[in-house]
Amino acid sequence: MVAAVSHRTDAVVIGAGPVGLYQAFQLGLQEVRCHVIDALPHAGGQCAALYPAKPIYDLPGIVACDGQALTRQLLRQLQPLQVPLHLGQVVTGLQRLSAPGAADGPRFCLHTSGGLVFGCDAVIIAAGAGAFLPRKVPLLDLSPWEGRQVHYGEVTPDVWVGQSVVVMGGTASAAECALQLAEQGAARVTLLHRTDRFDIDAELDERLQSAIGAGWIRLALGQPVAAIAAADGRLEALEIATADDQRRALPLDVLLPRLGLSPQLGPIADWGLALQRKHLVVDTERFATAEPGIFAVGDINTYPGKRKLLVCGFHEATLAAFAVAQWLRPGQRIALEYTTTSARLQRLLGVVPQATDQSSSRMGSGA
Ligand SMILES: Cc1cc2nc3c(=O)[nH]c(=O)nc-3n(C[C@H](O)[C@H](O)[C@H](O)COP(=O)(O)OP(=O)(O)OC[C@H]3O[C@@H](n4cnc5c(N)ncnc54)[C@H](O)[C@@H]3O)c2cc1C
Incomplete structure (x- = not known):
């Protein structure tokens, strides 16, 4: 049974990490309409979640650029193409529907944790090591x-006025969350941690x-x-074991547990796609899986020599963008063009x- 489609598009990119964002950019150049979905509340994948302030030194032509700056630049580059990003949504299900080009609807339906349903004809999995979840x-x-x-997840502190x-x-997110609550005076705040040492920078530690x-x-x-429940079923307290x-x-x-993020491959592993050690097997010409219409790029894929x-x-x-365009427009020549x-x-x-140089705008497909 097909749920009502909330978004109909040519392609969906699963993952708004650096590769997913650049995938959307390249699809845009091919005039393939796409949406990008990510479990995190922000774009940037590992770069933004794991090393936002660490410089990257091996991007071509860029001497140094930290994870956050790279994410910012990728988003800026994508901006004119107006690709919708759906953040805080885990893609939980993939449904196979009609044959390509069939008049009666999309080839795939993707379902998210937030109840969105995407109808599309191509899926590009750029899921890294999986969805970053708390x-x-x-x-x-x-x-x-x-x-x-x-x-x-995200909290709105004012709803807990006077509560414990x-x-x-x-983590930094635990310290920031406790400070935010305390500074707004909205609640009695306790910060629970194994030790009195925190994995945070000096400025945050001082605050x-x-x-x-x-x-x-x-x-x-x-x-x-242990969790201690009251007679009415409410969570009343935690039992704590101290160092002594x-x-x-x-x-x-x-x-509010703020214990960091861990990637979970989760549902993607159950979609019947060929996996090698939790990585999707693709060819190196189109970065396609063995299933027509499903592609995989970035850290999630594997092929001989993968880095x-x-x-x-x-x-x-x-x-992959060239291959997706070809998949969506069979028989049409997909030309190479220079920006x-x-x-x-x-x-x-x-x-x-x-x-203005009309003559040099398109090169032959063999170029
Ligand atoms: C500390 C560190 C330093 C690094 N330094 C460098 C470096 O100097 N140079 C270099 O080239 N590389 C470096 N890397 C590697 C680089 O960051 C990765 O190769 C790159 O992030 C891979 O990008 P990606 O988009 O494929 O995956 P990711 O960045 O992992 O993004 C994948 C995204 O997909 C989302 N996702 C997954 N499954 C789902 C789902 N079911 N539903 C919704 N969303 C989903 C995740 O939440 C995540 O945001 C470094 C990595 C680390 C950890």
């Missing part, structure tokens, strides 16, 4: 309270220590070992050509 609290099953008292909120973790010193944030040291092997209850109304480098992912995305000389590409990119 790490769950280890050893505890908090699922009965998730979405009610336990929140892994426990933020858990030693955190001064908030702890001023009593705006209480620090609780230990590991949660004591047990104590940490009462709470709201728990997980940005520059390799960008190359794969470029060739420096093609009036068509320059129009798409919204740049004003410096000189």
Whole structure:
């Protein structure tokens, strides 16, 4: 059964990491309409989530550029092509529908965790090591309270006025979350962590220590070992094991685990595509999987000689875009054009050509 399609498009790119963003750019140059979907609330994949401030030194022609700056530039480059990004959405399902070009609808339907349904004729998987999802609290099953008292995602602090909120973790996002709550004065804030050392930069540490010193944030040291439920079923407290092997209850109304992100290949592994050690097997001409209409680029794919480098992912995305265009327009010649000389590409990119050179706008497909 096919759910109602919320977005109908030519192609969907799964993953808004650097390779997924560049894939969307290359598809745009081919005039393939596409949407990009990512589990994270922001674009940039590993570059933005794992090393935003670390310089990258091996991008062609760019001496140094950190992960955040690269993401910014990729988004800026994509901007004129007006590709819709759907963030905070995990692609959970792939449905195969009609034959290519069939009048009665798209070839594939993709379903997301947020209830969106994309109808498309090509899927490009740029999923890296999988969807970046928040790490769950280890050893505890908090699922009965998730979405009610336990929140892994974005929060709106003013809804917890006067309540006891426990933020858990030693990451920058844990410290920032606790500070945000404390600074807004919206809640009694406790920061729960194994030790009093945090994996954060000096400036954030100074702000955190001064908030702890001023009593705006209480620090609780230990590991949660059990969830304590009240008679009415509410999560009442966490049982904490301290470093000196004591047990104590940490009462709470709201728990905000901020334990970092971990990539989960999840549903992609169940779509019946050929996998080698959790990587999608592709050819090196089109970066296509064995299933017609499904392509894979970037860290998610594998082929003889594969290297997980940005520059390799960008190359794969470029060739995959030509292949997707060919797949969508069978029998049509997909010509190679230069952005420096093609009036068509320059129009798409919204740049004003410096000189008019009609003759050199298209090169033969054999070029
Ligand atoms: C610390 C570090 C330093 C690095 N330094 C360099 C370097 O100097 N030079 C270099 O070339 N490379 C470097 N790399 C490697 C480079 O970052 C990766 O090759 C690159 O990020 C791969 O891009 P990608 O878009 O394929 O995947 P990713 O960046 O992993 O992005 C994949 C995206 O897909 C999303 N996703 C996955 N599954 C789903 C789903 N089901 N639904 C929705 N979204 C989904 C994820 O949330 C993620 O945002 C480094 C990597 C690390 C970790």
